[in-house]
Amino acid sequence: MKKEKAFVALTGAIIGLIAVLLVKFGNPANMGMCIACFIRDTAGALKLHSAAVVQYMRPEIIGIVLGASVMAFSKKELVARAGSNPFVRFVLGFFVMIGALMFLGCPLRMMLRIGGGDLNAIVGLVGFIAGILVGILALNKGFSLDRSHKVSQAEAYVFPAMQILFLVILTAIPTILVFSAEGPGSKRAPLAIALIAGLVVGALAQRTRFCTVAGLRDSFMFKDFTMLIGFVSLIVVCAVANMAFGFFNVGFEGQAVAHTDGLWNFLGMALVGLGSVLLGGCPLRQLILSGEGNIDSVITVIGMFVGAAFCHNFGLASSADGPSANGPAAVIVGFIVVGAIALINIYQNNKKGN
Amino acid sequence: MTVDTRGCSCPQPVLMTKKALAKENAIEVIVDNNTAKNNILRFANSQGCKVSVEETGADECVIKITK
Numbered sequence: 015m016k017k018e019k020a021f022v023a024l025t026g027a028i029i030g031l032i033a034v035l036l037v038k039f040g041n042p043a044n045m046g047m048c049i050a051c052f053i054r055d056t057a058g059a060l061k062l063h064s065a066a067v068v069q070y071m072r073p074e075i076i077g078i079v080l081g082a083s084v085m086a087f088s089k090k091e092l093v094a095r096a097g098s099n100p101f102v103r104f105v106l107g108f109f110v111m112i113g114a115l116m117f118l119g120c121p122l123r124m125m126l127r128i129g130g131g132d133l134n135a136i137v138g139l140v141g142f143i144a145g146i147l148v149g150i151l152a153l154n155k156g157f158s159l160d161r162s163h164k165v166s167q168a169e170a171y172v173f174p175a176m177q178i179l180f181l182v183i184l185t186a187i188p189t190i191l192v193f194s195a196e197g198p199g200s201k202r203a204p205l206a207i208a209l210i211a212g213l214v215v216g217a218l219a220q221r222t223r224f225c226t227v228a229g230l231r232d233s234f235m236f237k238d239f240t241m242l243i244g245f246v247s248l249i250v251v252c253a254v255a256n257m258a259f260g261f262f263n264v265g266f267e268g269q270a271v272a273h274t275d276g277l278w279n280f281l282g283m284a285l286v287g288l289g290s291v292l293l294g295g296c297p298l299r300q301l302i303l304s305g306e307g308n309i310d311s312v313i314t315v316i317g318m319f320v321g322a323a324f325c326h327n328f329g330l331a332s333s334a335d336g337p338s339a340n341g342p343a344a345v346i347v348g349f350i351v352v353g354a355i356a357l358i359n360i361y362q363n364n365k366k367g368n
Numbered sequence: 369m370t371v372d373t374r375g376c377s378c379p380q381p382v383l384m385t386k387k388a389l390a391k392e393n394a395i396e397v398i399v400d401n402n403t404a405k406n407n408i409l410r411f412a413n414s415q416g417c418k419v420s421v422e423e424t425g426a427d428e429c430v431i432k433i434t435k
Contacts, residue, residue, distance in 0.1 A: 018406070091402060093427060098377060153383060161375030223403050228378065236382055236411055294377035310377075 019240050025218045026244035030252035032211045033126050036074070038259055039203035043270030044130040047074055047215065048123035049297035050114035051271075053315070054322035054331075055199050056180075059191040062319065063326035067197025071184050073205050075301070076177045077212020082220040082305030083174040084213075091220075094170035096309035098162040102355055103310050106289045107317025108324070109348035110297060113285030115322065115331035116278055116345050117141075118271055120297040121226035121286060125245065127272065129252025131264035134272050134279050141280035145287025146230050152356045153235070156363040157292065162310055170307030173315075177305075181209070198271055216305060225299035227290040273336040278345070282332075285348045292356060373408075374400040374428070382407045389415065389435065397431045398424075405429060 033046030045051055051068070058069030086092040114120045117138050119127060124142060127135035183190065184205065194200040202208065218224065222244065229245035232238040256262040266274050273279070290296045293314055295303065300318070303311035325331040330344040371388045373381035381397070381404035388395045389412075399405045405421070408431055412419045418434040 018410075089402075093401075095375070098375065153379070158380055159377060162377070163375055223406075225378075231379060232382075232407075235379060236386065236414070238382075238407075238410060238414065240410065294379070 019243050022222045022224065022240055022244040023247040025222045025224050026246070026248035027251040028218060029122075029215055029224070030126075030129060030248040030250070031255050032215060034129075034252055034255035034259060034261065036203045036208065036211055037261060039207050040201055041203050041208075042198040042201040043261065044127045044132060045119070045123055045198065045271055046126060047211070048119050048126070049075070049301055050111055050120035050318070050322070051118075051123060051198070053111070053297075053318050054115065054325070055194075057319050057322045058199060058326065059193060061192055062323035064192075065326035065331075067194050068199040068326065069192045069194045070199045070202055071180060071188075071191055071193075072202075073181070073184065073208040074212035074215075076181050076184070077209045077214075078216035078219070078298075078301050079177045079305040080174055081213035081216025081218075082302040083216075085217040085220040086306040089221075092170055092307050094165045094167045094307040094309065095162040096165045096169065097160065098310045099159045100310055100313045102159065102359075103293060103314045104317035104320075105351060105355065106293050107300070107314035108321035109352055110286050110289040110293070111318040111321030112325060112330060112344050112348050113282045113289065114297070115325045116282030116337060116341050117286070118273065118332050121283075121290070122296070122298050124283060125226065125249050126252055127269070129249045130256050130269075131253075131262050132269040132272055133264065133266045134269060134274055134276070137276045137279045138283040141283035142287040143230060144280070145284035145289075146227060146291050147234065148284075149288045149291025150231060150235055152292065152360060156360045157356055158359070158363055159292075159294070162308070165309065167307075169309055173304050173312045216302060219298060219302050220306065223299070224302075225295045227287065227296040227299070231291055271334065273332050273334055275332075275336045278332070278337045278342060281342075281345055281349075285345055285352065289348075289352055292352065369395045371395055371397045373404055374398055376404070378403065379407070382411050385411060385433070389417070389433065393435045395433050397433065398428065399431060400428050405431065
């Protein structure tokens with residue numbers, strides 16, 4: 015058990031360090047790795063949206079999926095499973111992205127922002143915890159998505175194969191994609207470094223089941239602090255590395271790719287926390303599972319892609335100036351939809367007598 | 369009492385185990401993946417329970433938990 019905790023702590027530390035190194039190599043500040051931002055950038059590169067500042071096919075995403083696949087395969091854990099309310103998961107993934115792009119980051123980037131001294135991310139963390147607590151309430155009241163089942167094994171390889179295809183396009187014919195010339199999308203670590211970073215994070219996270227939501231959720235629900243140790247070690251190592259490189263900057267104002275609207279930072283991350291608990295894992299964990307043959311997580315990730323595209327096609331994503339005109343309405347709709355999903359599911363499960 | 373956690377996503381397997389242990393002193397939990405298995409073992413150990421694992425298939429095992 016101690017060994018397990020040490021491995022989780024080490025994984026958190028390595029992810030924290032890799033993220034800061036990626037910033038050093040060219041990624042946007044406090045955005046060495048962000049599942050939401052990078053899925054959004056990749057959606058832009060594929061012309062699913064046309065926000066000129068956030069378009070690039072991030073090799074980190076490709077690497078994380080493939081790293082998880084290779085590790086799962088070597089441990090005989092690459093198993094095709096599907097059938098756990100796929101469309102509900104799609105919708106939850108969609109709104110997790112809406113919440114993340116209100117805050118400007120997934121829970122992983124929230125941790126990196128805290129480690130960079132961005133106090134707005136502390137407000138986000140409070141919202142994230144609030145969302146997780148509401149999610150736990152739903153779980154305790156009987157919320158449970160359907161069971162998944164084994165499906166034909168070939169299906170497990172499709173999503174990883176798609177990442178290999180993306181990698182081929184990215185290296186051989188990148189001109190068919192759209193890349194930002196300015197803004198966060200233009201800030202990128204060299205392809206090989208970003209890819210290797212993704213592979214390492216994907217493999218480690220697969221092995222440890224690293225999940226930014228589980229750390230808090232399991233601490234509250236089961237007094238199991240294993241994953242929380244990883245959560246803390248990631249932030250601490252990230253902060254130390256940021257200080258070492260001179261990136262550390264404490265305050266609310268002038269933070270990179272962030273805004274200071276506390277209410278919407280709180281509510282954005284609350285939606286992410288709630289949605290992630292209902293899904294059973296944070297965006298990073300969904301990406302890892304998508305590489306392990308979990309087709310429900312693949313659908314969740316696709317939901318996040320579509321959510322990101324909607325965010326930029328309909329002006330829902332925040333910017334450094336704050337929430338957009340339409341963003342708050344989208345987050346409120348998100349709470350209504352996610353809340354309805356939870357209530358209907360709880361009602362039906364209780365009727366069944368589960 | 370047997371608890372079937374196959375196909376359930378996190379944290380359902382542990383939650384189902386916790387609920388079953390609140391009612392009975394000895395339970396068997398069917399698990400079909402290592403994540404759930406480790407989470408359940410960790411939970412059972414933290415509760416001071418006796419645990420034994422029986423591999424019943426390629427991707428399946430039964431965890432016997434006694435308070």
